[in-house]
Structures are given as structure tokens and as C-alpha cells.
Amino acid sequence: MKVQGKMFIWLSLFILIMAAVYGAWSKEPAGTTALFLAFGLCVMIGYYLAFTARRVDAGAMDDKEADVADDAGEVGFFSPHSWQPLALGVGGALAFLAVAMGWWLLYFSAPIILVALWGWVFEYYRGENRTQ
The missing domain is CATH 1.10.287 (Helix Hairpins)
Structure with a gap:
């Protein structure tokens, strides 16, 4: 670093x-x-x-x-099955489209963004993925 x-x-x-x-x-x-x-x-x-x-x-x-292989290993944990980033991307795309087409589009994009963000933050606190 x-x-x-x-x-x-x-x-x-x-x-x-x-x-x-x-x-x-x-x-x-x-x-x-x-x-x-x-x-x-x-x-x-x-x-x-x-x-x-x-x-x-x-x-x-x-x-x-050092060689390149000396830095190999686990980088971190990445959620392999999350659909939340896709929903967040769709909501963000609609929000940016609202700047070009009209601010009324934010009424549709803001709930999508909020629900996707909520789901992404709390996806490991419910269901089969719940940590104990």
C-alpha cells in the first residue's frame, strides 16, 4: 500500500x-x-x-x-447470489434518466432504490442466510 x-x-x-x-x-x-x-x-x-x-x-x-503469486489468496467475501445490485442499478438508471426526461420519474425510481438498498444491507439477517 x-x-x-x-x-x-x-x-x-x-x-x-x-x-x-x-x-x-x-x-x-x-x-x-x-x-x-x-x-x-x-x-x-x-x-x-x-x-x-x-x-x-x-x-x-x-x-x-516478491512474485505475483505471493499476493494470491482470499480477497474477501462477495455475495454470490444477490439480486439487490441489479435492482439498485435499475433504480439508479431511472433516477439518472429523470434528470433528462423529467423529475416525475423520481417517484418511481426512489422506491426502487430504497427497497434495493434495504434488501442489500439486510440480506444476511433473514431467511436461510441468517447468521447465528
């Missing part, structure tokens, strides 16, 4: 310089604002990775002599 944190910090410095050059040269506010926002996002990600790297053990990515 140390390497990724340093990469994002250096990337943020590059984006900051490019934002200043772009803003001075083009006098265009939208692109300049977008570059400064990208700078802020890179700083946040770089800080998080550097902050987290101090609290976790060094991984294979931090060892210069």
Missing part, C-alpha cells in the same frame, strides 16, 4: 501543476475546476492509502523481491 499511496501523492502533485497551467493558459473555468477536483480526489486516496499502510502488515506489493 505504500507504493500506491506514493503514486497517488505524486499524481496529485502532477494534476495540481497541470490544473494551474491549464487555468492560466485556457481561462476556461469548467476544466480548471475539474482538474482541481481531481487533485483533491488524488490527495484523499493517497492519504488514505499511506495512512492505512502504516497500520497493516506489508504486503507482497511492498516487497521488491
Whole structure:
């Protein structure tokens, strides 16, 4: 994680310089604002990775002599049978479509989003998947 944190910090410095050059040269506010926002996002990600790297053990990515296979193993738990992300995606698509077609479409998309979000958060608290 140390390497990724340093990469994002250096990337943020590059984006900051490019934002200043772009803003001075083009006098265009939208692109300049977008570059400064990208700078802020890179700083946040770089800080998080550097902050987290101090609290976790060094991984294979931090060892210069490591192989790719040294980082193999379990990554985490991912729900293999959940339909909630699909419902959340449909609700989100309808919500974004509401911006283009009309705000009335939010009356249909908001309940879909809320029910899908509720189902995704609590899907392991009911039925056969209930943890004991």
C-alpha cells in the first residue's frame, strides 16, 4: 500500500501543476475546476492509502523481491447470489434518466432504490442466510 499511496501523492502533485497551467493558459473555468477536483480526489486516496499502510502488515506489493503469486489468496467475501445490485442499478438508471426526461420519474425510481438498498444491507439477517 505504500507504493500506491506514493503514486497517488505524486499524481496529485502532477494534476495540481497541470490544473494551474491549464487555468492560466485556457481561462476556461469548467476544466480548471475539474482538474482541481481531481487533485483533491488524488490527495484523499493517497492519504488514505499511506495512512492505512502504516497500520497493516506489508504486503507482497511492498516487497521488491516478491512474485505475483505471493499476493494470491482470499480477497474477501462477495455475495454470490444477490439480486439487490441489479435492482439498485435499475433504480439508479431511472433516477439518472429523470434528470433528462423529467423529475416525475423520481417517484418511481426512489422506491426502487430504497427497497434495493434495504434488501442489500439486510440480506444476511433473514431467511436461510441468517447468521447465528
